[in-house]
Amino acid sequence: xxxxxxxxxxxxxxxxxxxxAAPDAGDIAARAAGAQGAGLMLSLPGAHCAACIATVExxxxxxxxxxxARVNLxxxxxxxxxxxxxxxxxxxxxxxAVGYEAHELDPGLLSATETDRQGRDLLMRxxxxxxxxxxxxxLSVAVWSGAGEATRDLFHWISAAIALPTxxxxxxxxxxxxxxxxxxxxxxxxxxxxxxxILASGISLFETWNSGHxxxxxxxxxxxxxxxxxxxxxxxxxxxxxSAASVLAALEVPRATVLRDGxxxxxxxxxxxxxxxxxxxxxxxxxxxGVVVEGQSEVDRSLLTGESLPIFAGPGAVVSAGExxxxxxxxxxxxxxxxxxSLHRMADLVAVAESARTRYTSLAxxxxxxxxxxxxxxxxxxxxxxxxxxxxxxxxxxxxxAAVLIITCPCALGLAVPAVVTAASGRLxxxxxxxxxxxxxxxxxxxxxxxxxxxxxxxxxxxxxTNLGDHPRAAxxxxxxxxxxxxxxxxxxxxxxxxxxxVHPARVEALRxxxxxxxxxxxxxxxxxxxxxxxxxxxxxxxxxxxxxxGEGAARAFTFADSLRxxxxxxxxxxxxxxxxxxLLSGDAQGAVADMAARLGIAEWKAGVLPAExxxxxQARTQAGRRVLMVGDGLNDTxxxxxxHVSVSPAxxxxxxxxxxxIVLLGQDMAPIGDALRISRQASRRIVENFxxxxxxxxxxxxxxxxxMATPLAAAAAMSLSSITVSLNxxxxx
Amino acid sequence: MExxxxxxxxxxxxxxxxxxxxxxxMRHRQYDDPEGDxxxxxxxxxxxxxxx
Numbered sequence: 001x002x003x004x005x006x007x008x009x010x011x012x013x014x015x016x017x018x019x020x021a022a023p024d025a026g027d028i029a030a031r032a033a034g035a036q037g038a039g040l041m042l043s044l045p046g047a048h049c050a051a052c053i054a055t056v057e058x059x060x061x062x063x064x065x066x067x068x069a070r071v072n073l074x075x076x077x078x079x080x081x082x083x084x085x086x087x088x089x090x091x092x093x094x095x096x097a098v099g100y101e102a103h104e105l106d107p108g109l110l111s112a113t114e115t116d117r118q119g120r121d122l123l124m125r126x127x128x129x130x131x132x133x134x135x136x137x138x139l140s141v142a143v144w145s146g147a148g149e150a151t152r153d154l155f156h157w158i159s160a161a162i163a164l165p166t167x168x169x170x171x172x173x174x175x176x177x178x179x180x181x182x183x184x185x186x187x188x189x190x191x192x193x194x195x196x197x198i199l200a201s202g203i204s205l206f207e208t209w210n211s212g213h214x215x216x217x218x219x220x221x222x223x224x225x226x227x228x229x230x231x232x233x234x235x236x237x238x239x240x241x242x243s244a245a246s247v248l249a250a251l252e253v254p255r256a257t258v259l260r261d262g263x264x265x266x267x268x269x270x271x272x273x274x275x276x277x278x279x280x281x282x283x284x285x286x287x288x289x290g291v292v293v294e295g296q297s298e299v300d301r302s303l304l305t306g307e308s309l310p311i312f313a314g315p316g317a318v319v320s321a322g323e324x325x326x327x328x329x330x331x332x333x334x335x336x337x338x339x340x341x342s343l344h345r346m347a348d349l350v351a352v353a354e355s356a357r358t359r360y361t362s363l364a365x366x367x368x369x370x371x372x373x374x375x376x377x378x379x380x381x382x383x384x385x386x387x388x389x390x391x392x393x394x395x396x397x398x399x400x401x402a403a404v405l406i407i408t409c410p411c412a413l414g415l416a417v418p419a420v421v422t423a424a425s426g427r428l429x430x431x432x433x434x435x436x437x438x439x440x441x442x443x444x445x446x447x448x449x450x451x452x453x454x455x456x457x458x459x460x461x462x463x464x465x466t467n468l469g470d471h472p473r474a475a476x477x478x479x480x481x482x483x484x485x486x487x488x489x490x491x492x493x494x495x496x497x498x499x500x501x502x503v504h505p506a507r508v509e510a511l512r513x514x515x516x517x518x519x520x521x522x523x524x525x526x527x528x529x530x531x532x533x534x535x536x537x538x539x540x541x542x543x544x545x546x547x548x549x550x551g552e553g554a555a556r557a558f559t560f561a562d563s564l565r566x567x568x569x570x571x572x573x574x575x576x577x578x579x580x581x582x583x584l585l586s587g588d589a590q591g592a593v594a595d596m597a598a599r600l601g602i603a604e605w606k607a608g609v610l611p612a613e614x615x616x617x618x619q620a621r622t623q624a625g626r627r628v629l630m631v632g633d634g635l636n637d638t639x640x641x642x643x644x645h646v647s648v649s650p651a652x653x654x655x656x657x658x659x660x661x662x663i664v665l666l667g668q669d670m671a672p673i674g675d676a677l678r679i680s681r682q683a684s685r686r687i688v689e690n691f692x693x694x695x696x697x698x699x700x701x702x703x704x705x706x707x708x709m710a711t712p713l714a715a716a717a718a719m720s721l722s723s724i725t726v727s728l729n730x731x732x733x734x
Numbered sequence: 735m736e737x738x739x740x741x742x743x744x745x746x747x748x749x750x751x752x753x754x755x756x757x758x759x760m761r762h763r764q765y766d767d768p769e770g771d772x773x774x775x776x777x778x779x780x781x782x783x784x785x786x
Contacts, residue, residue, distance in 0.1 A: 050776035073770030124760055131753040138745060151738070158742065 230414035296516030328515020412694030419730035453632035454586035459562035465497035567671030574674025
């Protein structure tokens with residue numbers, strides 16, 4: 001994400017009502033510096049209350065080696081100060097034991113957002129502007145209510161002494177970005193703002209010097225205050241979006257266990273090179289592309305292809321990064337790591353697709369484009385008209401044009417979008433949705449079609465046994481006993497299913513797991529096996545199944561289906577209720593997809609869809625004039641996610657998919673998607689209303705200013721009333 | 735009107751005091767976790783004795 005100099009400048013101009021130059025390069029430098037000496041950082045999507053803070057902190061402090069732990073509820077994070085040998089794994093286990101989902105974050109990546117210098121800088125300027133606004137206003141009220149000559153002058157001078165340093169200090173973000181935009185020959189929103197600030201202060205100083213009646217010191221400081229408030233809110237949402245992006249990047253801590261000279265070393269992925277031997281434990285994910293040289297296991301490719309059946313992997317098998325290793329330890333010779341791995345190539349493809357995505361012009365940008373020229377034209381024509389009318393009274397004409405600039409000040413406009421976006425994204429964050437992209441909410445509001453992926457999105461990617469009732473109790477008892485000896489997901493599902501059905505495992509002795517095949521043992525003197533079809537001498541079925549052979553009769557097949565993600569039914573029902581067209585596209589087999597579609601009441605579905613076909617389907621719908629929301633998690637969805645108008649992925653999704661999507665579901669629950677749509681539509685409506693409100697104030701106040709009737713009191717009233725109305729309107733968001 | 739000579743410095747001093755307090759809270763990172771601080775007051779953990 002190294003941006004060359006002109007790009008941030010452009011972005012800054014384009015996204016104007018609250019553009020803060022984002023020093024990305026500085027962030028990166030800070031990241032590099034902060035990478036050392038940082039403690040462990042955990043993401044806690046489930047924490048939300050006072051009890052959570054206490055429970056989490058106590059659970060973490062109880063882990064040996066932990067010196068202190070502190071939860072930040074605003075960011076849903078815990079920072080842990082621990083002895084160097086403590087790793088995240090026992091902390092995560094400890095938190096799971098007390099009922100909290102936790103993920104490790106990369107503190108190096110996070111430090112940039114943690115020490116949010118820019119935000120603190122803005123807040124400081126905002127505070128200073130606020131305090132001097134209050135003091136200047138105190139003096140101004142006295143002047144407005146009719147203070148006499150000498151008192152008025154004294155009050156004006158004191159106001160000047162407070163206001164001028166404040167404008168110089170608090171106005172800097174506007175001056176800087178106005179200067180930057182003027183240098184590239186554009187009229188950003190900050191040019192009229194800076195002009196208004198400078199003109200108002202200059203004129204007021206001049207009038208004070210000449211014992212004039214009207215000084216706009218209060219207006220200048222108030223202008224700075226309200227605009228800074230809008231800018232700070234906007235910065236906060238951007239910072240959250242940026243930190244969301246880095247949280248996601250940090251979720252998958254890139255490490256690999258490499259065998260060097262016979263010893264195991266844990267290395268950052270960046271240091272792994274082709275030819276290295278990497279050990280992948282059962283339950284782990286392949287960090288690299290490679291060829292299996294040792295061990296036997298089954299690999300889960302569902303994230304890459306959407307197929308839910310695990311595949312056997314032995315020496316010579318080719319594996320790619322992102323696949324899950326299920327049963328046995330594997331040693332893999334690296335053929336491609338890091339940037340060259342298939343995972344990263346896919347991510348690069350997504351980057352290309354994203355840049356090709358038509359640039360979306362946000363409401364704020366459209367408003368800013370209309371606003372800047374209009375304000376300048378108004379102010380200059382007022383100046384020209386009064387120069388002509390008064391026969392060259394420069395002082396009067398400049399006074400009028402300054403009043404026009406101050407009154408049309410985009411206070412309300414500057415708050416219109418940030419106030420709503422802050423309220424909406426805060427609400428969504430509490431529901432477990434992270435908005436990664438600034439315009440994602442606006443785009444979400446326009447959606448009319450929702451495309452879902454199945455495996456890992458509508459389902460948990462975790463199997464559930466489906467035909468326990470078809471087997472005699474004795475067989476289930478044996479199967480449960482065998483399954484208990486393995487950590488294979490199917491075996492675990494079988495154990496859970498048997499326990500739920502109230503079946504107690506039989507006594508099976510000499511249990512032994514054969515990686516890649518299954519578990520065998522001795523039951524009543526007979527050898528019994530649970531595992532792959534060919535290992536049991538059974539005919540493999542088309543569905544996911546484990547086979548039990550006890551030596552008597554034919555092998556029994558325990559079939560599995562993916563368990564439904566919690567809230568999936570509610571989400572689909574809510575989306576259909578809001579009048580959206582829901583579609584299911586999956587790379588999985590016909591039967592499984594048809595079942596799922598019927599269960600959720602989705603009328604349009606397709607099975608066995610290849611990644612490219614998914615993207616093509618989304619593109620075809622877009623060309624037909626539909627706005628598509630894509631919800632997916634796998635590598636096979638990434639191209640479709642990038643091609644869609646707006647996209648959502650669960651936190652469990654693969655890195656590339658999360659990068660490609662605009663919104664991330666932090667918890668396991670799917671239901672917030674329905675809320676997100678409702679809230680985003682409401683937010684868009686509020687933004688448009690806010691534009692209307694600020695326009696209405698201008699329609700009333702600008703004619704007054706143009707004919708020279710605007711007093712400092714009128715300016716102050718218009719400014720504060722419109723800003724407050726707009727903020728209150730944003731808070732109406734439910 | 736002589737009272738102004740007293741009141742204006744007093745009001746400016748009080749305003750300045752507020753500003754200094756604000757700057758102090760900024761420097762001490764009191765705005766890093768507003769939501770957490772609002773919830774922390776509800777825990778019973780340090781009710782009997784203050785946090786060391």
